Amino acid sequence: MLFDQISNDIKEAMKARDKVRLEALRNIKKVFIEAKTAPGAGDSLDDAQALKILQKLAKQGHDSADLYTSQNRSDLAEAELAQVAVIESYLPKQMTEEEIEAAVRDIIAQTGAQSMKEMGKVMGVASKQLAGKADGKKISEVVKRLLA
Numbered sequence: 001m002l003f004d005q006i007s008n009d010i011k012e013a014m015k016a017r018d019k020v021r022l023e024a025l026r027n028i029k030k031v032f033i034e035a036k037t038a039p040g041a042g043d044s045l046d047d048a049q050a051l052k053i054l055q056k057l058a059k060q061g062h063d064s065a066d067l068y069t070s071q072n073r074s075d076l077a078e079a080e081l082a083q084v085a086v087i088e089s090y091l092p093k094q095m096t097e098e099e100i101e102a103a104v105r106d107i108i109a110q111t112g113a114q115s116m117k118e119m120g121k122v123m124g125v126a127s128k129q130l131a132g133k134a135d136g137k138k139i140s141e142v143v144k145r146l147l148a
Contacts, residue, residue: 021086024087027057054091061087095134097138100130108147114147123139123143
């Protein structure tokens, strides 16, 4: 399980005295524990939920880095991106634009969608099939382009 892997990797980062990795992993574990102990979670966290959390943390990190860059704080942006790199190392490899487009074309064919009115139907299927492999914003852009 991803939760256990993170815990083991924290120990490895401590032994290696890798401050950046250790800080990122501790943050991930904190968020995982919060998710496990949230009301209704049943004190469990499966890998699918863990991947969603990691994706959210990576997106937040990129957003923060962009903000720091826009405020001419490259030192903070670099630190944030170093943390994001650790988080992304646990995510599945992201699909390329071409791979997303091919997958969306298949989904459009499966659903029989022919216009922008059916974008919701296509996005529903695409979001499930491509979860964890592609950013929702990119999927949406490709769907819009292909249905237009």
